[in-house]
Amino acid sequence: MPPSPAARFTFARGNAAKLASLPRYLTGNLRTRFATRDPRLWVFGSAFGLSDGALALLRAARRLEPSVRLAWLVGNADEARRARSLGLDWAAKDSSEGFELTASAGVVAVTHGFGDVNRYALRGATIAQLWHGSPMKKLHADSPAALSLGPLNRFPPARRLIREAYRRGTRRISLLPVASETFVPFMCSAFDLPRERVRVLGEPRTDVLFRGSVAGRRAAARELLERGVPGLVGRRALLYAPTWRDGEPDPGVPTDRQWRRIDAYCTATDSVLLIRPHPLGVGSYGHTSRHVRLIPPTVLPESMPLLWGIDTLITDYSSMAFDYSVTGNPIIFLAPDLEHYASTRGLYLDYATVTGGRWRQDWDGVLDALENLDADAAARERAAGRSAALAALAHRHTDGRSAKRVAKHLAELTLRA
Structure with a gap:
């Protein structure tokens, strides 16, 4: 279910909350002004919970530097239970213990923003911003939407x-x-960083895409999917993964007629359409049948371990396109609002370059593309070539050791400085 209107996060709400919190930032800066940071204490947090790049980095740091204390800062009771189940040292990020851990840590690692940990205790820390994907859409200071204050824009x-x-x-x-x-200049600009702080070390979150044999990756991904999705065993898996639109509804939601056509296509091809809306996405994905399944992060928390088990990806401006491209499988781009999105949020890369000049305006176009891929071996070969070209653009490191490289670099900045 999508979040209620009152609960929807938007840039305007988030930015207004930041301005309202300025006194707390000032107090935190004063309290940490002369704090001594321990290079052998590293803290981690993520808006995705205990998953993604931060968890991959924690595990790599544990292997690389066993004597370093590694603590996860949780945001709710569910994260606390998961931290306990994983045997992690943890604390609530907004508690006094969370403040003290953040204020004392030599290294702080986040995936979204400083609110992944205790945002008021960061002064003087070595901060690793792992982000949560390679950007196609503009971020932070590069995007007018990201700096929105709603009515205060006046x-x-x-x-x-x-x-x-x-x-x-x-x-x-x-x-x-x-x-x-490819992404270095974008991140330098968005985060106002010198090039020496934006390093091509690989993303820890994507290590799972490259470890083991191709057959092993596919088998592991299918096992995860089939465990989480009833009725998927032996059937083809299609994934629709739209990006977030700052509180606006997803324009790619199928119409009633298109849902019926989706069901008919899946019946004819023994397929299941898996829908993974963005955690903050807005839209009605209420259509359910044995051919359509919703797999939000509450059901399957991490996307990366699933991708090798997907036969075709359908997406818009999501960084998942770059990640999925390493499988060599087809990607169908659905962009019904390209002109509006490009003018309000902005894109770093020319969309025609990313998509090979082919994207669809609606689900009828998507289904036409799927039927063409099924019927035309040459079309599938062209799609595989486009995926390979996108993978070459988006990934330098393909050894599954990016988390280790990042942990080693952080250790050199702190422990061996």
């Missing part, structure tokens, strides 16, 4: 204040690892 001082708040915050980042040289 006041130039407020706009200048939030822009400067973003800049001052992101300049504290010590390391932002990326998957390839």
